[in-house]
Amino acid sequence: xxxxxxxxxxxxxxxxxxxxxxxxxxxxxxxxxxxxxxxxxxxxxxxxxxxxxxxxxxxxxxxxxxxxxxxxxxxxxxxxxxxxxxxxxxxxxxxxxxxxxxxxxxxxxxxxxxxxxxxxxxxxxxxxxxxxxxxxxxxxxxxxxxxxxxxxxxxxxxxxxxxxxxxxxxxxxxxxxxxxxxxxxxxxxxxxxxxxxxxxxxxxxxxxxxxxxxxxxxxxxxxxxxxxxxxxxxxxxxxxxxxxxxxxxxxxxxxxxxxxxxxxxxxxxxxxxxxxxxxxxxxxxxxxxxxxxxxxxxxxxxxxxxxxxxxxxxxxxxxxxxxxxxxxxxxxxxxxxxxxxxxxxxxxxxxxxxxxxxxxxxxxxxxxxxxxxxxxxxxxxxxxxxxxxxxxxxxxxxxxxxxxxxxxxxxxxxxxxxxxxxxxxxxxxxxxxxxxxxxxxxxxxxxxxxxxxxxxxxxxxxxxxxxxxxxxxxxxxxxxxxxxxxxxxxxxxxxxxxxxxxxxxxxxxxxxxxxxxxxxxxxxxxxxxxxxxxxxxxxxxxxxxxxxxxxxxxxxxxxxxxxxxxxxxxxxxxxxxxxxxxxxxxxxxxxxxxxxxxxxxxxxxxxxxxxxxxxxxxxxxxxxxxxxxxxxxxxxxxxxxxxxxxxxxxxxxxxxxxxxxxxxxxxxxxxxxxxxxxxxxxxxxxxxxxxxxxxxxxxxxxxxxxxxxxxxxxxxxxxxxxxxxxxxxxxxxxxxxxxxxxxxxxxxxxxxxxxxxxxxxxxxxxxxxxxxxxxxxxxxxxx
Amino acid sequence: xxxxxxxxxxxxxxxxxxxxxxxxxxxxxxxxxxxxxxxxxxxxxxxxxxxxxxxxxxxxxxxxxxxxxxxxxxxxxxxxxxxxxxxxxxxxxxxxxxxxxxxxxxxxxxxxxxxxxxxxxxxxxxxxxxxxxxxxxxxxxxxxxxxxxxxxxxxxxxxxxxxxxxxxxxxxx
Numbered sequence: 001x002x003x004x005x006x007x008x009x010x011x012x013x014x015x016x017x018x019x020x021x022x023x024x025x026x027x028x029x030x031x032x033x034x035x036x037x038x039x040x041x042x043x044x045x046x047x048x049x050x051x052x053x054x055x056x057x058x059x060x061x062x063x064x065x066x067x068x069x070x071x072x073x074x075x076x077x078x079x080x081x082x083x084x085x086x087x088x089x090x091x092x093x094x095x096x097x098x099x100x101x102x103x104x105x106x107x108x109x110x111x112x113x114x115x116x117x118x119x120x121x122x123x124x125x126x127x128x129x130x131x132x133x134x135x136x137x138x139x140x141x142x143x144x145x146x147x148x149x150x151x152x153x154x155x156x157x158x159x160x161x162x163x164x165x166x167x168x169x170x171x172x173x174x175x176x177x178x179x180x181x182x183x184x185x186x187x188x189x190x191x192x193x194x195x196x197x198x199x200x201x202x203x204x205x206x207x208x209x210x211x212x213x214x215x216x217x218x219x220x221x222x223x224x225x226x227x228x229x230x231x232x233x234x235x236x237x238x239x240x241x242x243x244x245x246x247x248x249x250x251x252x253x254x255x256x257x258x259x260x261x262x263x264x265x266x267x268x269x270x271x272x273x274x275x276x277x278x279x280x281x282x283x284x285x286x287x288x289x290x291x292x293x294x295x296x297x298x299x300x301x302x303x304x305x306x307x308x309x310x311x312x313x314x315x316x317x318x319x320x321x322x323x324x325x326x327x328x329x330x331x332x333x334x335x336x337x338x339x340x341x342x343x344x345x346x347x348x349x350x351x352x353x354x355x356x357x358x359x360x361x362x363x364x365x366x367x368x369x370x371x372x373x374x375x376x377x378x379x380x381x382x383x384x385x386x387x388x389x390x391x392x393x394x395x396x397x398x399x400x401x402x403x404x405x406x407x408x409x410x411x412x413x414x415x416x417x418x419x420x421x422x423x424x425x426x427x428x429x430x431x432x433x434x435x436x437x438x439x440x441x442x443x444x445x446x447x448x449x450x451x452x453x454x455x456x457x458x459x460x461x462x463x464x465x466x467x468x469x470x471x472x473x474x475x476x477x478x479x480x481x482x483x484x485x486x487x488x489x490x491x492x493x494x495x496x497x498x499x500x501x502x503x504x505x506x507x508x509x510x511x512x513x514x515x516x517x518x519x520x521x522x523x524x525x526x527x528x529x530x531x532x533x534x535x536x537x538x539x540x541x542x543x544x545x546x547x548x549x550x551x552x553x554x555x556x557x558x559x560x561x562x563x564x565x566x567x568x569x570x571x572x573x574x575x576x577x578x579x580x581x582x583x584x585x586x587x588x589x590x591x592x593x594x595x596x597x598x599x600x601x602x603x604x605x606x607x608x609x610x611x612x613x614x615x616x617x618x619x620x621x622x623x624x625x626x627x628x629x630x631x632x633x634x635x636x637x638x639x640x641x642x643x644x645x646x647x648x649x650x651x652x653x654x655x656x657x658x659x660x661x662x663x664x665x666x667x668x669x670x671x672x673x674x675x676x677x678x679x680x681x682x683x684x685x686x687x688x689x690x691x692x693x694x695x696x697x698x699x700x701x702x703x704x705x706x707x708x709x710x711x712x713x714x715x716x717x718x719x720x721x722x723x724x725x726x727x728x729x730x731x732x733x734x735x736x737x738x739x740x741x742x743x744x745x746x747x748x749x750x751x752x753x754x755x756x757x758x759x760x761x762x763x764x765x766x767x768x769x770x771x772x773x774x775x776x777x778x779x780x781x782x783x
Numbered sequence: 784x785x786x787x788x789x790x791x792x793x794x795x796x797x798x799x800x801x802x803x804x805x806x807x808x809x810x811x812x813x814x815x816x817x818x819x820x821x822x823x824x825x826x827x828x829x830x831x832x833x834x835x836x837x838x839x840x841x842x843x844x845x846x847x848x849x850x851x852x853x854x855x856x857x858x859x860x861x862x863x864x865x866x867x868x869x870x871x872x873x874x875x876x877x878x879x880x881x882x883x884x885x886x887x888x889x890x891x892x893x894x895x896x897x898x899x900x901x902x903x904x905x906x907x908x909x910x911x912x913x914x915x916x917x918x919x920x921x922x923x924x925x926x927x928x929x930x931x932x933x934x935x936x937x938x939x940x941x942x943x944x945x946x947x948x949x950x951x952x953x954x955x956x
Contacts, residue, residue: 025888028896029880031831031871035897038830127816202931204835204843205897256833256897257931289836501895501932674891674933681934705840705929713925713935742934 015510015520016733019670022506023525024254033254036208036225037286044210045074047272047285048129050119050136051295052111055145055363055698056160059107059138062119067135072128076136077275078119079108085274087239089265092333092368093420098170101161101361103330105267110162111140112329113365114700115294117267122275122283145363145698149303149324152360160329160361169327169359170334174341176416177352182318186309190388195767196377196747198301198326198692199685201370202710203500205256206292207266210284211273221248222273223284225255227263228538229498233530235265236273244530247273251498251528258500259682260369261296263540264332293703298692299336299370301326304381309352314393314400318352319344321381325359328366334359335541336367339374339420339472346382347432347468347636348404353416363698369540371682372743375471380768383467383748387755397466397752398440405432408726420541421475423631429726435468435638435660438722442658443640456760461647462655463757467639467749472632473663473737474546474728481551482533483512483559485621487605489583489598491516491523491559493552496536497544498528502739503671504544508552510667511733515556516563517580518597535626542737545667546633550731555625562618566600569617633728635736637661639683639745643753647761647779650772652688652754657719661741664727665734672738673721679742681716686743687750688770689715754778800864804829805873813860819853820844822860823870831871831900835929842928845901846870852908852927871900874907882948883907886941894932902928902938915946 027033064076079086082105089103107118119136123129144158151157152167160167183189210223220242226232226249233249236242255262272285287296302325309318321344325337341355390400406413408431415425443464452462482494493512495504505525513520526532537547560580567585568575571593579588586594604619613619642656659676666672689709693701702708727734747768754775755765763778796815801808804827813822823832823846832855835843839857846855847869874881880888883906893899902925909915909924921942925935 021888022891024896025893026880028893028899029871029884029887029903030875030878031829031900033831033896035830035833037834038824127814203895203897204841204929204931205833205895254896256835257895259931288834289838289841501893503894670891674894674937677934677936678894678932679934682931704838705836706838710841710929710931712927712929713922713939716934716936718934718936718939 013514015513016667017669018510019668020506020510022503023509024503024505028254034252035205035254035256036210036223036252039223039252041210041282041284044282044284045122045124046126046129047283048121048126048133049117049268049285049291050121050133051291052107052114052116052118054111054140054142055114055147056143057111057140058143059109059111059118060141061139063137064119066137067121067132070128070132070135072124073132074122074124075279076119076121076132077271079104079106082106082271082274085239085270089267089270091331093335093338095170095172095334097172098331098334099164099166099168101164101330105270112160113363114698115365117295120271120275122279147362147364147694147696147698149326149360149362152362153324160363167361169331169361171358172341173354173356174417175354179318179320179352179354182352183307183309183320186317187311188392189307189309190392191307192385192388193766194304194306194381194384196300196302196380197768198298199690200293200298200692201259201261201296203257203259203262206287206289207262207268207296208284208286209269209272210282211276212282213277213280215280219246219248220273220277221250223250223252224269225262226251227258227498227500227540229528229530230496230536231538232265232269236270239270240274249530253528255498255500258539259371260299260373260540262500263538264297264368290703293708294700295365297332297366297368299367299373300377300686301367302340302377306381306385308385308389310389314389314395314403316348316350316404319350320354322356322358325357326362326364326367327359328362328364330366332366332368335369335420336374340378342417342419342425342472343375343378343469344382345415346379347406347470349406355417364694371679372740373541375469375740375744376683376686376747379467379469379744380748380751384751387752396445398436398445401436401466401468402433405436407433419472419632421472421632426631427470427634428728428730430470430634430636430662431724431726432468432636434724435636435662438660438724439466439638439640439658442720442722448642461645461757461760463643463645463753463755465641465749465751465753465756467745467752469637469745471542471635471741471744473542473635474629474633474731475541475543476629478537478626478628479544479547479551480533480536480624480626481548481555482622482624483552483555485559485563485597485601485605487601489596489601491518493523493525494532495525495527495548496533497539497548499539502539502675503668507668507671508548511549511552512556515553516560519582522583522597533624542635542739545735546728546731546737547627547629549667549733549735551625551627553732554627555623558623558625559621562621562623563597563600565618566604567595569614570595570599570603627731630730633664633730633736635663635738635741637741637745639749641749641753643750643757645754645757645775650775652770652775654717657717659719659742660722660724662724662726663738663741664725664736666723667735675738676721676742677719679740680719680746681711683743683746684716685711687747687768691769691771798861800861802863803867805869815859815861817860818856819858819860819863820855823855823868829870829872833897833900835898840929841898842905843898843901845904845928847904847908850908850911852905869904871903874903883941883945886945887938890937890941890944892933892937892941898928898930902930906942910946915942918943
């Protein structure tokens, strides 16, 4: 399936583009992985956290006396004991108009969601720590809670934060063209309201933090299974008043899934290392599943009121979308709703756009990025409306899309809005008609319509749904890589970003080996340790391939020129006569005249103590590069699903699922496919199964996998995949992100397919996930 | 009758158990409330058995006890007295991956790898009962465990490949 366009002239690519099996796998398959809770922290105390049982309450008093008497309890900390670090945890992405509410590491007076940390117990082990949590006595004054954006916007209703005047976090409008005028003059205007509910990331490994302070070196070492080690180090340095060099942040070699929630910054990450410095004893805290349900950030809850105007031929004239976004109790970041705003127009030419965000605080655990990050919602809304336009005009859904797609010769294409990275929303490259026609050809729509009609005559209800998207990936500000010739003559690649299953140790060995020309077996990749590379951003927003990838490539090219220069000096020849392959540099016309990488390391790295080297001989063969993208690069794709809906039970069966995907050049097709397949499962979950329900008073109703339905192998079909390759012109590898594309279009496609299946009933699908209850209501409970 | 919890000492009760783990039999003094998973991980020191939910739903902690796949988070260590326990660490012999482990790697059946041990142990137990010949049987065998990374397709392929090769060996022998 792989097709790599020429990355650079005169470059022989031997590893990039191959679906190499992963170097990570043998240790993971044999139980030798190094996940945070698997590290030998045997002398560490263990922490457990008392969390608010109320969605909104004032903490009147905390009595820890009985808990402290329990044998094995070492200490208990509350906000009162942690005054020096009771500092604001600022949002990742903010806005000048944000009605900002301070988020502290722990509850000081008001608990604003169920799960907010109130006290930390440190004990000899987790069992005792949890016992002690139960013995802490807290008096609460409960307060009215706000558990939806609808409740948040109710006039005269309770406030999420005591003393605030409004529950609106931010109100932003972005416009392109003249949407108001276009709505007045459009021949057809249709409207709908769509609701998407909350869901979680559900990495099977929870969050975890452990720390040790060395009083001799004054160094604080923190192990944190974060997606963004340098970001956490910077936050800690700022809050603790330390320099970044005094804190070594290590993201363990293996992290059990990320999906967004582990890219955020939490109070626990501030409190645990600080306690370690106070106690002068190492401590670890590893989240259990219940904590993950109530305290890890979530996503997705939005309510959209959308209008589209179009002409008789189905050409889009105007899109107006006003949506409420559930920010949760605090603004951890505005990236999700701002991404929603800019994802709405998708692959279509829309001359007039009005995108309006009303983000609301609620007394629920904060929302933040989660695989797809605001895009599944936007795509669901837009793609549902494309189907409605088709229905309105009596047209095939594929045809309405065909008539509105941005064409391959229109790139770079300026949408007229701003993207989440602050740059204009300008698509760099793509081939959206190839995605659509690729899907249409594989589905055979004409045949499907015949099958559908025949099935209906037999009382069976089949439906087809299409859904297309454009996804900004590879965002800034930069990502770094350090490439070194080790003294033993090997190549060590150090990444700032750390993986959570994406196979960096394999993929970036492929990139470095090709850039340098060495045998890939000589290349080793390490990651996730801030002491090994000074700056970095992290793994989130499908950004690493398109930022760390070019950084590895550039650092490797620089390293190669050093290797050649040393070899030229040693062989007394011109650099241009040299070639590099395997483990040596040689004169191309006389291959027997060669130097080993090991020899180069001896001369340039090890050196001879006190002896001079020639002036032009490169020494200390190590190169670091930071790649700074000018803007996001835009991946794209299409999902097509065929479903059968049982009108008796409301059960949806996916008969076929197809995904077309374009992330430019593909470094390792096996890993890219894995990302798409995993994302697809997440999209199926969002479409049909996963729902983090809350009661009206803000109590979570799904806090275990008995009441939150994560899809298993039974629910997730294997989709058919096809690829379109539109290399990005904005980075030297021509790559774009692939981590979220499998998720983004699927909920919209499933919703479209279900409405198509239920057309004989006049059903309107306006709310996800499509649980049997919602499907049955759509069939039987409408006007 | 009210219990004075402040005097409660949860660690006073310990018992000796005798278990065979990956073929080696040993006696251990364990707290009575220690879960089997925590025993295997922290007392025996085999960290490949992972905890994903601790309420018996995700299957990450699956081990094989006397030939049955069991969730080690739902059992106490004392309940395993006298039994034979197999964990993921026992699958590869002298560092050589078992055919099922090899199929997992070849089919990209794992990404983060956190849930992988549990899947492998569930499947090893299932494959001892008989071959898995169809995709639906493979999905059934996988359905007691949760993976968030892979979407299961690689695992389905790995199982079928593995089962076919066992069949092939049987037919050729």
